[in-house]
Amino acid sequence: MPELLLPGLMMILGAALVPVLPHTIRQIWMLVLIAASTYQCWHIDPGVHLTSSVIGFDLILVRAEAITRPFALVFHIAAALNVIYAMHEDSRMTAASGLAYAGAAIAALFAGDFITLFIYWELTAFTSVFLILAGRNPRSFAAAMRYLLTQVTSGVILLAGAVVLVSSGSGIVITSLSAETLGGALVLLAFAIKAAFPFVNGWLQDAYPEASVTGTVILSAFTTKLAIYMLALCFASTHMLIWFGVVMTLFPVFFAVIENDLRRVLAFSLNNQLGFMVVGIGIGTELALNGTVAHAFAHIIYKSLLFMSMGAVLFRTGTAKASELGGLWKRMPLTTIFCIIGAVSISSFPLFSGFVTKSLTIGSAAYEGYFWVWMALIFASAGVLEHSGIKIPYFAFFGHDRGFKVNEAPLNMLIAMGIAAGLCVAIGIAPEMLYALLPYEVTYKVWDAGHVLGELQLLLFAVLAFAFLMVRGLYPPEIDSTVLNTDWLFRKAAPALWRMVANPIMRLWHAGLASTTHQIKVAVDRGTHISRNNYLISGTATIGAAASLFLAIFALLLGLRYMM
């Protein structure tokens, strides 16, 4: 009866011991907890398993759906990879918060009602913020505060949605919702913030690259995919999500071209990949939902791999800026190979994981006759190749040799990257293992010769375009810069707007205050003058008392004037 212990709870509670354990025992402890949690979650079949009544609400503490198992499995894989990847460092804060964060995300997968979800939703926010704080500089501190504010706001909106749902008689059970009702719209907004929908995506590119080397890897796996999971449960077949998803696949590719920080490029890339998943949810057919789940599974692994490779580069060289990197392939050959495997996986090259998963979503758009959606997804695939397939490995490991005299990544990092790379290849070669986990039977022929040919043509001719631009010297240079994103709205625009509104009011206030002070001073001076000349007060009271008296008279006069 593994469901009697709340899924994820052993990882959350186990994290409390992490700070006090010696280094080696700590690593073993975390891996044992993750293994035990994997065993527990794997054996939870779809259905409601544990309920509780609290202050009149029937909470569903443990419930599994058809898509819960693949998400839970890949969350555990990511958690284990993170532990291995971070073994070289002695940050107890990162270790504890990373484990608790993963546990909270896993627990949220099994939440059957919005109240329970809200608790874990906020717990993921509060545990993960330490990973950004681990950047240990003023920029990461500020980014962490903005991140926390955004995540907590999402939770508050989720709770507001739950309250509206309850008051409208819909109950608190997590189920299919309509975005056209107020409660449904609020819940959708909460999910949209965490899934980094257009215009609420800025937190992702703002915060993730500011985290520590290992923190960014951990962050990349859970929050956004939890939101995707919840969107799939509540808003499958919601048509407008198709177009939100299309925009999500498209706009980040343009930003990624000009972004110089390669970890931020990956954050834009993450946003783009989420778009494919959101399109699948919006289409909502069995093929499309299979595509979303499969893509999320593969994406967590290859995105972790890419973040790990850039983390290794940052760890060894001290920078992740394209304008400062290049030529590392000779110094870090294994990291280069692992990064390339991640790059070809995300680019959907045949025999790698992205191809056998993303094809389901794009295929579902074609099946359902969404021509422009299909065109956009194909276009975005070429964009993915540009930023994650070419830009990341090229500028870090090839390009201009910067003469870094660095060692290969630490062994534990290589092991984590090697496992992730192996999974990318294994899923790509034998997708049946992953397909068996999906909620519906997969009938799509991913290895159709025409389909493989079309995909290879798309990708290799896109690479040819890159070669053409490089040979001609037309590819834009990498420039150390800040690329404005939607976080500009509350980092610059909102304060400027506030100043624009507040400044006239404050000027008026200060003018009024100065005038009043002057009038009081005049009154006090006059009173002092009279008392000195006519001996009216000074003989019986101090100057202070006289001033107080005149002030009181003045206030009375002002009050009377105001009332009249």
Place this chain on the structure above:
Amino acid sequence: MSDPEKTGSKMTLLARNALRVLVVSCLALTALEFVIHRHAYFETEGRPLFFAVYGFAAFLIVVGGGVLLRKLVMRAPDYYDTREDKDA
């Protein structure tokens, strides 16, 4: 200490070989277009070398769009830094 010139020539050779492989691969894929039947869901998709042309064009559009976007959204690296951060 790596010799920049030596490294540069090696990289150039590597790049040159990679380019050759790429061009040959693209030619092979173009030839295969007339051998392998591609099942098309849309009329546009069924046109010869649709994916090749679309992939090439999409890449150029993405890069070109990025260059235009840079004029709009690129700022100095310390654009968001406060006065205290700069002083530090």
